[in-house]
Amino acid sequence: MSANVFETDEGNSAVNDKNQVLVAGDDPIDSDDELDQLMEDFEMSESDDEDDGEQEEKLFLSSSEEEYDEDGIPIEDDYGDNYDFRDALRSAGNFRVKNKSKTITKSTKSYWKRKMMRSTNRELDPEVRQNLSLANEAFVRNDFQVAMNLYLEVIKKDPKNFSAYKTLGEIYKQEGRLNKCCNYWLLAANIHPWDSQFWSNVAELSTELGHIDQAIYCYSRAINSNTSKSSRYILERAILYREKKQYGRALEGFQRVRQLYPTDSNIVKNLASVYVEQKRINDAINLYMKILDYNINPSNTNQAGTPQQKQPKFGWAELNILLELYIQQHSWRNGIKVTKIVARWIQDRTDEKWWDDNDDDSEFDQKRRFEFIDKLSDPKTREVAIKKFYDLPIDIRFKIGTLRLGLGHKDEAMRHFEFLLDETDDISDLYFETGKILEENGYFEDALQFLIKAAQNEEFEGSTELIILLGKCFLETEDYVQAKQAYESLLSIDKDNLDYKISLAEAEYHLGNTEHARILLVEVAAKRGKEDRAKSDKGDAESEGEDHIMDGDHDDILNNSSLIRNEKLTARSKKLTDQERFEFENNAKKKVLEKYRSMKRLEESINSEADEKIAIKTWIQLAYQLLEIFIGVKSFFPRDKNRQFKGIILYRRKQDLGIDEKLARVYNLYAGIGNDGNENYSRQFLTSKVEYRGISYDEWFKIFTQYAILVLNYDHDYENANQMIEISMNVSVFIQDKVKESMLRLVKLIIGLKKNDMNIITTFIRYFLITNQFSPFIYKFFMCCFSSGMVSWEHFTNYNHQKFFLRQLKAFDSIITGKKIVGMATITSDVKDISFKNDHIDLLYVYANLLGGSRSYISSIVYLNRAYKEYNQDPMVCLMLGLAHVHRSMQRLSTNRHLQLLQGVSYLLEYKEATEKEATDYELQEVQYNFGRFFHMIGLTSLAVDFYEKVLEFNGKIDVAYDLSVEAAYNLALIYNINGNSLLARDLTEKYLTI
Template sequence: MLSAVHDTMGNREKAVWCKISAAHLKPRDVGNWIHTAEYALEGVDEMEEGTKERDEVLGRAYACYTQALETDRSNVQAREGRADVIMMQANSSKALREYQKVLDQKPWNIRTVRNIADVALDVKNQRKGADIAKGAYRRLVDHLMEEGTYEAEEDRFDWSDLRIYVEFFSTLEQWKEGLRELKEIARWLLGRTEEKFWDEWEMDDREWDLGDDRRTGVPGFMVGRFPHETYGQGMPVDLRAKMFVYRCKMGPDFDYEANLHLQLLDPDNEQLFEHFPDCIRDIIVNLFDRSDRLSAEKPDDPQKAQQKAVEAQRSVDTAQRYLSLYRHIAETTGDLALDADYLVCQGRYNIAIGDKSAAEECFIAAIEDDEDHIEARVQLAKMYEGEEEQEGREEAYLLVHEAMNLEARKGIRLGLLSKRRGRRGPYGPRKGGPRKPRKPRDPNKKSRYVPRRLINAEKRRQQELEMTAEATKNFALMKELEGAALLGDDQAKTGWMKAAKELVDDFRSYKQFYPWDKYIKFLGYVTEEGGQSAVPARNMKLRAMEERLRQNLAPAEGQDQGIKIPVNIPQEHRGIPFSTWLDIFLNYAFSLVRQGQHREAYVVCHAARDSVVWTTIENTFLIHVAWASCAVYAGDEETCVAIARYFMRDYMPGTDSYRMFSAMCRVCQTPVSWYTSGPAQKFILRQIKTMDNIVMKSNNDPDTPDIGLDVCLLTIYGHILFTTTSYTYALSYFARAASIDPNNCLINLSTGLAYIHYALKRQATNRQYLLTQGFAFLFRYYRDRLKDSDNKPARRQEAHFNIARAYSLIGLQNLAVDYYRKVLDEEDVPEEGCLIGSEDLKTEAAYNIRSMCYLLGDVEGSKVVTERWMVLE
């Protein structure tokens, strides 16, 4: 009742929530949940897609339908409603699965079959989706044919459904099967089901001629048995165009049959295409495809070659007539649009007549009109591929790979109910309202790749000037905001980062600064090892073209990988010195990691490292140090270890690089999983083996310089083994390190702790002996540390604390307390000395004493220690 009041007052949001509350009071009432969901969905079609309001409405409806299904899993209305909501949420794969469950319960419901068709080609695996939808339609048709009716559950099977059905054969490239199904179902819709002998007549389409001349020669055909208009005249224009397309796709053996269909699609008869103007585009495309096929054929016989050329030119001329018709309909009726598809067709005609400049303009205009247009890129790539210049082949490769990326991301919709991209449907707009126009390209949105060969050199020069001016503007803005950003002004930080991003992207898009494989990777064209594309191409012709171009662009064996970089690289870019560019890259990476975008920061560091500009030792060192800083700030131990391995392997193998490895893993506040991982262990062990081999050679060959064993490397590997609880193996490396530096406090401490931890393991055979050995090393460490601690209270505190912790570890709390007290009796550590390894340990010691007192029941002693040492002033 309250919901009805709010609805009357116009408070729809409150009315919906009242209905939901009422439904929860009777959770087993399935009808109430369904009614609530339907009420929530009222008016959702008028809401703009992607808005928060619409998403909330769909989420409520989904929850209501789900509640209904939890009560009654067999309720078809609830399941169908939930599937509709999922489809509106653009989750095509999930919607398809839900509609399949509906179809299991209502197999002859044509609405469900249509919904399956609606989402089938939006799923990730288009071929699988097409196969599912095709099967659903075929089962419905078989049922209706068997029942002798066109009336399915909820609606009638008509020509529009046939148009949808045959589209799936186009997606699957099953031209022969699609043509057979088209003819069979069309015959059924025209009332000639009894003439099954036509199913065996697959080599031509005489059944659909306007006259009976060819049909009279077919056994079983009787003139006048069925009305004349149920044959050729009964075939709708768009489906006859589809038959022409299928015959063209089936190869040159069927060109004659395709021409017979084309003769009945007279481009001079505009009224013929009044209700089906969209099919004109399909005719044009296939005429050009046939012309390309004929032009590619090179028979040895000059007469046959001349004949092929004439046929190819005839196809081009015919396509031009349909282009004129297409343009006339678009300009006079508005039923067609001079969009990207038309521009591609016009460009292909320009290529056919030899006007490559005009064709290039058309293809580029098509990409500007629809930035996701695949065919425009393919045709432009074909044109560039035939050029001798390296630049043309490079751009062809980029365009093909971009087309493959687009295809993998969204697939090629062959005209099937695609309201989101504004493509035509097989039978016009979707039911329930007019289709939405395709969203126009944002003129302010910059694409990463724009063909550099923009018609003429002057236009390219103008573009370079504009880009330089934009870079200068962003650089000046960075300088202006830098001071305020460093002081913490959030608005200045945002402006600085935006300008820095524009500059970094501009630098990375400059081909001369990167090897070919790194350049295309920035543009989004990822390749696997070995150069193979990582994009799963559904169109094998595209994949073959990409591979052919890649082979042409790849350097010969033995040469450097990637495109040759000019030897004389300038000292600046856009008027900014390269040293300043490097500062921009690294400072931008620091800003990103502070914003929590550490992956993006790594990408920027990676881009700086890959550039051919910064190849000196000083620059690569600086880049990797910045990269390491980002990893430490992000707490990313995996990257810390990877960069540390670079320093140990490539930059400065030796004690300092090993210490840097330990320091980076120490300051990275994460678990030690990557520090102790198998790859890290193997890498350090290889370093040790390499060092051992060099030492052995120096012992056997007096001419070989003796570099000596590195104590730091041995100790690090011992610590890795120690951390993985492999104490016996760790002791071996600590012993090797101690043989070189017996008075090293860290080695003695590590050795003592390894013995004690080993003694505490269940497998220890002589625990008392192991503990004795461990404390022997610990007290050696203790004496040496105290001896080397003049005027350094932090070191004395550390020595006392470590001995106390060792006693606590084995349960000798009475001995541990004495050493904890020594920590408390030491002088305070100066604040300026509180670095790593020099912190004041009095609070930690007091906390451990308090804990021991409390566990032993000495609450008063625990209170005294807390008040004396653990109260913050």
């Protein structure tokens, strides 16, 4: 049982009656010389039939009706009045086509009759008659080679000999060389153009051989030569036109046949299938609704009083087709409504109006139906209703379940789908379709029971689509053992599919097979580096293929072709309809959510096991695909970033669908979830302002930032992380949210810190300083962004920083004094309700350190004294003030070195005293080291040794990351070496400085 109700073989009875085994390949022309000779014979015979008029010279298809394409432009018939068979032969043999203009006269019955009589009564040359007789005898005794030679001799003498061409075709047919048979029969048919049945036979054989254009030509000649019995040929030709996707001509043919046979349901089905191909779903629905209306109200006239056309009978099969049309149009509610109307009409229950008050399908459910009928007040009505038939065919059950699922009525849909499980007939196709629909809607556990039932049938054994659906459902339901088996099976079919490898890696990871998962992820990652080469290799391969064709044997090509070649139609780009757009977006949304759910499962593992790199790498691969989809939408990247985001605008554009430069683009194009491809959208808003393809913009933002951080920390790929943040900083829906903008800049700053890129650090720390004016935390954060080293020192003490903080300091002073100060910064913080009485210690501290870093110790002391005045118990203020005095005392221009040094020592002692109050081991060690370093710097090494040794006493008591023992040991070793105690210096080196 097929789920596609439009698959039909009606109208092909003549083709289906054949039982021959078709063998492709063999041309009637054994050589170019023979083809040349035949062409000359055909042209020489032209003078023999001058009395026949121009009609015999020109082969044409007459048509009284003009056809139009989808844009309303008249279509010229390929085999119309201007078609010349000899020109077709010349073209097939690569000969020059002659240009000549002939006057065409229309055929009549008397013309064909005269033509047939003249051909029948034609006198044959004695030699021709003799050869023909000998050839017939050889054919009867199956001496085919002798017969063929004799028939060719006949043709040379008499190029219009129908019997010779026809019998040569029969010989090739018996030898299984059907292409040559077909070509000789085509030549014979042109000699007897009135023989419509023979034209039909040639058309059927051409169809079987795949020569569609030639078959269409033959059916056209059959129609032209026998207008009284041409309906079958018109139908066959219309079917071929549909196969060629020439829907306008196919539609015209089906409509002509339907006028002759209005009650034939197969013709209606073919007509509806063309409407569907043309995306005219409404026309197909109206076609069946008219049939339904005629059957329910069988009147000879319509409401306007005009006679109605007869219609086929409307039954369950027609309802099944109509419901499929409603499903394609997503008209869920209308489909259910029509189902109830038709079911009540067929089951003689049209008077049961009481069911309309219930928004369910209880009238088709035995238990609920009888419960409802028992509540009816009229006993007679109850008695009649109980006896009525109410059950539905299984196909209709499936369709109603699909419609209910479309409305979101999952419970009601499952009631219908459960009927499928009780069915005893083979309905494996419906099991598959049900599982597929449930999986699309996210009901994975329910989908599994139907997909497993379908897998038990031989029809679906080895079905790739079924295995893919099973693999997805097993992953979603966390049955990783079965998921692993499914994706291993898929990889055995397509070993290079990257989606399968990523899904298998996820299953292996959850099963604990981390090594295999790692190998799979390495293979996926390696694919990225090979894409450019694959693209160039593809181009080279195409060129080689063309060279091969050019160098090949021309006869091999001819042996597989027809005299009338199939025309390759160039598909014109079309604007997608609203329905096509909806289908594309719905499919893309499903694929995106599928990957997103896999990422969420992996996220749980990442959060619980921070060191699990396999889960992280799998998450990165999936995230990369989603980000490529998001980045492909131009509407997220407007030229004017300040313009409010209103939704995604997709433009009409074309794009090559070959292998792309990026791995994720390959994934998306293969899966059908790219943003461009063949979707020539007209410009309009298509999406919500809060989500894109089922994922909110907050979640998209999280994917961007988390991807960048994971790539930075685990792959150490600074460029990739930086590029992704740069892209996200241009996304309007992110940058218009100040919180998201700040987060992106923070991640950018983190990248700069990881890479130790001072340009990035300096640029983005300034943003936080401006947006968080006078924030103590931000000032501390500023100090932490510059690590030790000459490069960091140069950027920290940059004159621009000094100027910036001076302007901020003046702005704060203006708040305290209530006066504007020349050179102050603009106050952006809301300080109206805040009362400031004291100086800003953090601001003073930062600015003093900037001055001290550039060796402006006097200026640094001035600002540190302001801080010390109100915060003299702050250890860091005391430390920096003491060091500023010490460094000033060591400068050449110091007026009183000793007094300056003594002043510095006093502040350092205050620092020591303030720090040691309730100090931790970390703080105590730091104090000892700072004093050791101070005495070491001014040359009092004996005092420095005592402090350094006290630092070493903390070794092993505190965290290694914060232990200063290594620095102290190194400094001690330098002192001992300078003083000649190399043995003790060696001991310190071996104990503290050796790994």
